[in-house]
Amino acid sequence: MKKYILILGIAYVACSCGGGNTTNESTNTSQNVKDIQIDGSSTVYPVSSAIAEEFMKAETGVNITISESGSGGGFKKFIRQEIDIANASRPITKKEDSLCKAAGVEYLELPIAYDGLVVVVNPKNTWVDYLKKSELKKMWEPAAEGKITKWSQIRQGWPDEEIHLYGAGTASGTFDYFTEAICGKAKAIRKDYNPSENDNVLVQGISSDRLALGYFGIHYYKENSKILKLVPIDDEDDTNGKGPIYPNEITVKNGTYQPLSRPLFIYVNKKSTERPEVDKFIQYYLDSAAVKVPETGYITLNKSTYELVKKRYLDKITGSLYLDIKTLVGIRPDELYMSEASQTAQ
Amino acid sequence: MITLKNRPSDKTRFYQWQDKVFKYFALCCTLIGLFVLALLLYNILSVGLHRLDWNFLNSTSSQRASNAGIKSAMVGTVYIALYTSLFALPIGISAAIYLEEYAGKNKFTNFLEVNIANLAGVPSVIYGLLGLEVFSRIMMLKNSILTGSLTLALLILPIIIVSTREALKSVPYSLREASYALGASKWQTIWHQVLPASSGGIFTGIILALSRAIGETAPLIVIGAVVFIKTVPNSIMDKFTVLPIQIFHWISQPQKAFAANAAAGIIVLLLITFLLNGIAVYLRYRWQKKIKW
Numbered sequence: 001m002k003k004y005i006l007i008l009g010i011a012y013v014a015c016s017c018g019g020g021n022t023t024n025e026s027t028n029t030s031q032n033v034k035d036i037q038i039d040g041s042s043t044v045y046p047v048s049s050a051i052a053e054e055f056m057k058a059e060t061g062v063n064i065t066i067s068e069s070g071s072g073g074g075f076k077k078f079i080r081q082e083i084d085i086a087n088a089s090r091p092i093t094k095k096e097d098s099l100c101k102a103a104g105v106e107y108l109e110l111p112i113a114y115d116g117l118v119v120v121v122n123p124k125n126t127w128v129d130y131l132k133k134s135e136l137k138k139m140w141e142p143a144a145e146g147k148i149t150k151w152s153q154i155r156q157g158w159p160d161e162e163i164h165l166y167g168a169g170t171a172s173g174t175f176d177y178f179t180e181a182i183c184g185k186a187k188a189i190r191k192d193y194n195p196s197e198n199d200n201v202l203v204q205g206i207s208s209d210r211l212a213l214g215y216f217g218i219h220y221y222k223e224n225s226k227i228l229k230l231v232p233i234d235d236e237d238d239t240n241g242k243g244p245i246y247p248n249e250i251t252v253k254n255g256t257y258q259p260l261s262r263p264l265f266i267y268v269n270k271k272s273t274e275r276p277e278v279d280k281f282i283q284y285y286l287d288s289a290a291v292k293v294p295e296t297g298y299i300t301l302n303k304s305t306y307e308l309v310k311k312r313y314l315d316k317i318t319g320s321l322y323l324d325i326k327t328l329v330g331i332r333p334d335e336l337y338m339s340e341a342s343q344t345a346q
Numbered sequence: 347m348i349t350l351k352n353r354p355s356d357k358t359r360f361y362q363w364q365d366k367v368f369k370y371f372a373l374c375c376t377l378i379g380l381f382v383l384a385l386l387l388y389n390i391l392s393v394g395l396h397r398l399d400w401n402f403l404n405s406t407s408s409q410r411a412s413n414a415g416i417k418s419a420m421v422g423t424v425y426i427a428l429y430t431s432l433f434a435l436p437i438g439i440s441a442a443i444y445l446e447e448y449a450g451k452n453k454f455t456n457f458l459e460v461n462i463a464n465l466a467g468v469p470s471v472i473y474g475l476l477g478l479e480v481f482s483r484i485m486m487l488k489n490s491i492l493t494g495s496l497t498l499a500l501l502i503l504p505i506i507i508v509s510t511r512e513a514l515k516s517v518p519y520s521l522r523e524a525s526y527a528l529g530a531s532k533w534q535t536i537w538h539q540v541l542p543a544s545s546g547g548i549f550t551g552i553i554l555a556l557s558r559a560i561g562e563t564a565p566l567i568v569i570g571a572v573v574f575i576k577t578v579p580n581s582i583m584d585k586f587t588v589l590p591i592q593i594f595h596w597i598s599q600p601q602k603a604f605a606a607n608a609a610a611g612i613i614v615l616l617l618i619t620f621l622l623n624g625i626a627v628y629l630r631y632r633w634q635k636k637i638k639w
Contacts, residue, residue, distance in 0.1 A: 037585075038574075039570065042598070045573070045574070046409060046599075048574075049407065049409050049573075049574045050409040052574065053407075053408055053409055053576075056576055063575075063576065063577050064574070064576070065572040065574060065575045065585050066572060066573055066574035066575075067489075067567070067570055067571065067572045067573055067574075068567070068573050068595065069567065069568070069570070077570070080483075082488070082489075082570070197598075198597065198598045199598065199600065200597065200598060200599075200600070217600075219600050220600040222600070223600040223601055223602065224600070295409075296409070297600065
């Protein structure tokens with residue numbers, strides 16, 4: 001037994017010494033090893049990881065790692081300069097922006113894709129042909145809690161049966177966006193629905209429940225289109241497309257699928273872009289996004305917008321275009337960047 | 347007289363019946379656990395076994411399910427298990443020995459005991475936040491294997507302390523008295539008598555604690571363990587990922603092919619857990635064989 005304890009003790013000491021040594025090593029080598037650290041939204045993860053994978057095939061010696069602590073968690077680490085790039089499924093907030101300023105972090109805001117949130121029901125649901133924004137609000141708003149419990153309460157003629165709601169958990173950016181777009185205020189929602197952070201659980205729930213209705217990101221619908229029924233949405237505003245509109249590549253991109261289309265971003269620390277591997281990666285990112293984004297199930301920005309975003313990156317224009325905008329709903333990078341470009345041209 | 351004899355036998359019959367009922371009830375409870383485990387294993391093996399090949403074991407993260415593998419995660423899990431036990435075991439067992447053998451019964455030790463029992467019930471995410479602030483930021487260890495294993499060591503310390511104390515308590519006091527009577531010092535008594543006699547219980551505690559550490563996801567995500575990594579860690583200051591994180595990530599991906607990856611990952615995680623537990627069971631067997639009294 002003594003032997004075991006002795007071995008354990010030696011190993012323990014060796015490892016604590018080793019710990020000390022490697023700390024020094026890592027601070028020395030951190031300049032030599034080309035590390036790029038990305039953290040943030042799990043919604044943006046598939047795009048960033050797909051592009052990072054391709055990039056590392058071409059650039060040996062660069063090591064990109066990606067974590068998933070959510071948009072908010074990613075920004076926190078971004079502000080502390082623990083990471084180079086933040087994945088975000090929403091624009092930076094005013095508060096986060098001022099924290100960046102206080103910490104001396106200058107950032108470049110790069111929109112990279114669109115995500116459409118889809119509203120789906122069970123395939124056995126024969127009555128729902130489309131939904132108006134006001135009807136979605138009626139079933140999801142906080143006031144509906146305990147009151148709106150039957151399909152017949154949503155629209156006349158629909159069956160007098162219970163409605164079962166499925167939606168994103170409160171920690172996700174998807175939840176923030178949906179509540180703001182439908183209920184008018186971020187995080188305002190009835191509490192008696194089935195929440196899950198895992199969208200596959202929502203897919204399972206809706207596909208096995210005849211009376212279900214739920215929402216999640218469009219790429220989850222694409223993988224499960226056979227077991228779900230997509231509902232077109234009428235935003236009751238004829239200026240951007242009349243009547244109910246299905247989400248797809250075209251309607252999300254041209255802005256007619258409203259109000260449930262949203263942009264996805266990456267934020268880059270300006271200081272990090274001074275490192276050639278980060279600079280190269282960002283340029284590669286913006287160049288290959290148009291090809292890689294569709295593979296991940298999301299929808300690309302206009303080609304011209306990618307060019308404008310890249311030009312803005314190369315000019316190292318820092319800060320966010322979204323800070324002064326009251327609502328995020330319906331604000332599209334394509335238009336924002338075009339109008340900025342036309343202003344600077346004048 | 348006859349009636350007097352019959353009354354207790356009625357009661358006895360009832361007790362016998364009660365005994366039988368409880369026996370079968372307990373058997374059912376045992377079988378439920380085994381049945382669920384069998385169902386789980388069947389489910390996982392049927393989904394994941396075909397995915398388990400050398401390629402899967404020898405690849406790293408990928409956005410394509412068929413190219414993705416668990417090399418980094420497997421190495422990360424083994425590193426984390428080793429270093430977590432290296433940190434937690436000596437400290438935990440020593441703390442338990444102090445509390446059980448040396449410390450007197452006073453307000454201070456009572457206070458310690460209550461707090462350790464409370465710590466065992468703290469949700470693991472809280473340990474993650476602690477690890478992020480103390481190890482990752484203040485001690486500047488960043489999101490390294492060292493930060494991960496220190497955090498998990500804190501997480502399992504209370505479990506080890508509590509179970510080791512229970513094991514020490516189970517050693518009869520007469521054994522210690524016999525040792526003292528032969529002129530042994532307190533330390534000699536603990537080292538030569540108490541620890542070997544309680545090794546079975548201590549190892550059981552270690553097995554449980556280590557299995558928990560290997561299965562943790564939340565605290566490691568909080569300290570910044572990565573999801574996508576192409577390299578394999580080779581020092582404890584490297585960034586890392588572990589199997590539960592990969593499994594959790596794959597399960598939440600929309601593509602069905604990732605579900606098979608997750609199942610295959612679970613098979614490997616189970617094997618690693620069995621292996622580590624096997625080592626502990628073997629050591630327990632070896633130590634217990636030496637005890638003769």
